[in-house]
Amino acid sequence: MEDFLIGLSTAMMTQNLLACLAGVFLGTAIGVIPGIGALAAISLLLPVTFAMDPTTGIVMLAGVYYGAEYGGSTASILLNLPGTPSNAITCLDGYPMAQKGEAGVALFMTTIASFVGGSIGILVLSALTPAIVKVGMAFGAVEYFAIIVFCFVAVATIGGSDPKKNFVMVALGALLGTVGLDIYDGAERYSFGSHNLIDGLSLVPVAMGLFGLSEIIMSIRDGEQRHMRHKISFKSMLPSAQQWKRSFWPMLRGAASGCFFGPLPGTGPSVATILAYANEKKLSRRPEEFGKGAIEGVAAPESANNAAVQTAFVPTLSLGIPGTPTMAIMIGALMIHGIVPGPMLMSNEPQLFWGLVASFWIGNVLLLVINIPLIGLWVSFLNVPYRLLYPAIIILICVGSYSLKNSTFDVLVMLVVGVAAYGLRRHGFLPAPLLIGFVLSPMLEENFRRAMIMGRGEVSYLFDSPISIVTWLLTLGMVLSVLYRHQLKRLAARSLGDTTKTENH
Amino acid sequence: MARDFSWLFIAVLGAAAFYFALDFKFGTLANVGSAVYPLILSAAIVLISLYSFIFSPREEPMPTNRRAFLSVAASVAVFILLVEAVGLLPTVVLSMVIAYGGQSERRYPFFIAYACVFSVGVWLIFSYALNLPIPPFRLP
Amino acid sequence: MLTRFLTLAKTTFVAAAFAVAAIPAAQAEFPEQAVKIVVPYKAGGNTDVIARIFADHLQEALGGAVVVENRGGGGGTIGAALVAGAKPDGYTLLFATAGSHSINPNLRKIKYDPIKDFQPISVGVVSSLLMVVHPSVPAKTLKELIALTSSGKEQYNFASGGIGTLAHVAGELYNQKTGSKLTHVPYKGAGPALNDAVAGRIQVYMNNIPKILPHVQSGALRPLALGAAKRSALLPDVPTTAEAGMTGMEMGSWFGLLAPAGTPKDAVDKLFTAMQSAKTSAKVLERLKGIGSEIEISDSPEQFGAYMQDQLKWWAGVLDNPVFKKKK
Known part of the structure; x- marks a missing residue:
């Protein structure tokens, strides 16, 4: 508590307050631009902080980071343009809500869920950092492999329109995820000699092409029907009492998922949001509404994402080990300022560590204050005629993809993925499973192969730790519960004398 | 019976991925090679899409613009x-x-x-x- | 509405970027315009941090703007190829590393000649190999570790950030020299590898100093030896590998400044003098120390050239081993 007060006084210093404000404002502004997210925002603004005092610089960069995470969901929801896996999950129900004319409500709930998730994440971060570090240490290849399998099963058992189509999309995404230099035996998989493919495909152009570009092509067609005026009054964006009630528990459960997976360097926000969404769909009494604009499908992942974003600072600061590419840049930023993140940081630089944590609190409140009035502005963009909007969006996602590596190659990836996704979507294939495969499957393969090396080829090594055994049991339980449900349905069907249904599988 | 040719297209993609993956290393159980995972994935894609191509009825695609x-x-x-x-x-x-x-x-x-x-x-x-x-x- | 938003965003960005944009214009001689240093890795990585420290110093020493541009990808080879083909006027430079100029040219086909296509200026940092073990390993010295691993009893792991990296090569070389059978566990980058080393799933870890240093200082990892000709001021108590009884383990990663071949001598000399002056800059020394690195400036551009050739040859020798070669 004493430490926290030191931190609070550091964070309340005028320059740090201003840095925090500037950071969250810039972060929101950049995050809101489609095609450019937290990763690009931080790497582009990194040089600006070079001349600042270390604490001030880091407070600002951190503000840019979680500010961009706030802002990122805006473009996702309004235009179906996710820049991160977490945003892609928010899109699943956020975009349908926007199309139903509930864009304001969706953004309002996003802001609240982000605030709730972020605040819970900060609480966990400030109270439990040393404990989290210990827990994080207990996770190795075996445990990660078990968790990713659990995650896949959770996603698979929530069902969808056509399981065959979804499976093929996941597998295609997984194949895209294998592209590049293999870390285990140095094979260059599907790189066809191109140096640009050695590092694999970047997430942003894949996500932008998959959702953004294909969406634009499909939306031009129904451009004439898009004349719905979006209401931008404050009252129109307030969720109803029913929507608040439906979002309350999902938000808390999402935050819990975020706080658990966020600090694990091997999983991070993407796993947290995917599981939070899958979990809500499973628990919901109206699973059929998911994907068509269910408010829980916005609240839970958004809360999970922001809780994970805050708790991801635990391994970054206390071990010097980044869980996400964005965190890797944060570590670089610290090192440029001569601060070495690691086990000594908390004791050597308490004013920096706790000052940063305190600035998170302030930053989250600032974000709430900045974002709620801005919702009206963002929603009013939807009233801009689409024929003027979409050419501008195309440019933004092109420049955004270009800015990743300062090369046109990623723009080309975006184009190819976008064209393919358009063709697939026309035939009823959904883009989300492909992205989930692309994000999760490299983790699955990497950890499986590492576990086999560490276990010297013994398959039993995969079940060699309490955490992995528990995770496998949970996975088994989940599979059984789904099978059991089918049997129940069949029993019910039989008792009704309806025999035709059981023929199908 | 009308067929959904998007399945055939995916099957061809999967087959190509399978073919290229044959060039990667297979490794051993104690050091699984880079070929194994892509081979499993692409084989699954080929099997499922061929099955669907043959047995699933054609669905009318959304019109192209x-x-x-x-x-x-x-x-x-x-x-x-x-x-x-x-x-x-x-x-x-x-x-x-x-x-x-x-x-x-x-x-x-x-x-x-x-x-x-x-x-x-x-x-x-x-x-x-x-x-x-x-x-x-x-x-x- | 769109334009209104843009105006709003624009003014904000301009205000924020004012600090970097408002750099005074240069004098009549070199540099007449901004000098661009291409870092062939991602922003925020180790190389990027070192490059930015030097870029900041060069800006003061040259009296003109120096900007860093990240062109990551292909293990440093994409950015390097870009500079190899750039106009040799001294305004486009490369912050090269052992990865882009000693290791990858020996591992795969690249689009440039690491020696002929470049005009050396000076090395900036040479980071030596540090051998550490997890405290659960009973060995307190390198000799004890060798005794332990070469007995064939312990099935220890060693980690690396990928095939052909310094950590991987060091581990395989250790196996060959001592007749040990440490198992290689590759990771996607040095960060996660270090994580498992700290957690004890990896018992032996050998890599360049910077990222390991804080964990050595906290006691999470035990240092055994430094693969360098002389001890490091960062870890004065750690013996060199030769002192600890093992020869031929002197290796490390270098980071240095290159220009495209054909750059005018005047520009090269100015850049070299500017690099040399970093040795006496308290700011540079302190910043480098903060990230666990020590400055090392070549005696002349020619000497750096000779060093690069030596390194290329040395790596060609150790990488000529079936463990590192692809099948095709």
Whole structure:
């Protein structure tokens, strides 16, 4: 508590307050631009902080980071343009809500869920950092492999329109995820000699092409029907009492998922949001509404994402080990300022560590204050005629993809993925499973192969730790519960004398 | 019976991926090679899509809007080809005009003016403020 | 509405970027315009941090703007190829590393000649190999570790950030020299590898100093030896590998400044003098120390050239081993 007060006084210093404000404002502004997210925002603004005092610089960069995470969901929801896996999950129900004319409500709930998730994440971060570090240490290849399998099963058992189509999309995404230099035996998989493919495909152009570009092509067609005026009054964006009630528990459960997976360097926000969404769909009494604009499908992942974003600072600061590419840049930023993140940081630089944590609190409140009035502005963009909007969006996602590596190659990836996704979507294939495969499957393969090396080829090594055994049991339980449900349905069907249904599988 | 040829297309993709994966290393159980995982994935893709191609009834695809599709794809392609050669501003204007051709309105003078203003805004944000290394103009 | 938003965003960005943009214009001689240093890795990585420290110093020493541009990808080879083909006027430079100029040229086909296509200026940092073990390993010295691993009893793991990296090569070389059978566990980058080393799933870890240093200082990892000709000021109590009884383990990663071949001598000399002056800059020394690195400036550009050739040859020798070669 004493430490926290030191931190609070550091964070309340005028320059740090201003840095925090500037950071969250810039972060929101950049995050809101489609095609450019937290990763690009931080790497582009990194040089600006070079001349600042270390604490001030880091407070600002951190503000840019979680500010961009706030802002990122805006473009996702309004235009179906996710820049991160977490945003892609928010899109699943956020975009349908926007199309139903509930864009304001969706953004309002996003802001609240982000605030709730972020605040819970900060609480966990400030109270439990040393404990989290210990827990994080207990996770190795075996445990990660078990968790990713659990995650896949959770996603698979929530069902969808056509399981065959979804499976093929996941597998295609997984194949895209294998592209590049293999870390285990140095094979260059599907790189066809191109140096640009050695590092694999970047997430942003894949996500932008998959959702953004294909969406634009499909939306031009129904451009004439898009004349719905979006209401931008404050009252129109307030969720109803029913929507608040439906979002309350999902938000808390999402935050819990975020706080658990966020600090694990091997999983991070993407796993947290995917599981939070899958979990809500499973628990919901109206699973059929998911994907068509269910408010829980916005609240839970958004809360999970922001809780994970805050708790991801635990391994970054206390071990010097980044869980996400964005965190890797944060570590670089610290090192440029001569601060070495690691086990000594908390004791050597308490004013920096706790000052940063305190600035998170302030930053989250600032974000709430900045974002709620801005919702009206963002929603009013939807009233801009689409024929003027979409050419501008195309440019933004092109420049955004270009800015990743300062090369046109990623723009080309975006184009190819976008064209393919358009063709697939026309035939009823959904883009989300492909992205989930692309994000999760490299983790699955990497950890499986590492576990086999560490276990010297013994398959039993995969079940060699309490955490992995528990995770496998949970996975088994989940599979059984789904099978059991089918049997129940069949029993019910039989008792009704309806025999035709059981023929199908 | 009408077939859904998108399945066949995916099966061909999967088969190609399988073929290329045969070149990767297989390894051992104690050091699983890079071929194993892609082989499993692509084999699964081929099996499921062939099954679906043969047994699933054809679903009517959503209608294509050829003009929208071509103009959006061309717009991005123009961006890729020109941005480093002639600079950001002319590329953005040209790409936007091509994209604009994807719908039915034809108010080009107004749109070009709008695209010019937008391109300057993009340049100010990305090149000027965020240090993206693309010059505004470049003589070929 | 769109333009209104852009105006709003624009003014914000301009204000924020003012600090970097408002750099005074240069004098009549070199540099007449901004010097661009291409870092062939991602922003925020180790190389990027070192490059930015030097870029900041060069800006003061040259009296003109020096900007860093990240062109990551292909293990440093994409950015390097870009600079190899750039106009040799001294305004486009490369912050090269052992990865882009000693290791990858020996591992895969690249689009440039690491020696002929470049004009050396000076090395900036040489980071030596540090051998550490997890505290659960009973060995307190390198000799004890060798005794332990070469007995064939312990099935220890060693980690690396990928095939052909310094950590991987060091581990395989250790196996060959001592007849040990440490198992190689590759990771996606040095960060996660270090994580498992700290957690004890990896018992032996050998890599360049910077990222390991804080964990050595906290006691999470035990240092055994430094693979260098002389001890490091960062860890004065750690013996060199030769002192600890093992020869031929002197290796490390280098980071240095290159220009495209054909750059005018005047510009090269100015850049070299500017690099040399970093040795006496308290700011540079302190910043480098903060990230666990020590400055090392070549005696002349020619000497750096000779060093690069030596390194390329040395790595060609150790990488000529079936463990590192692809099948095709």
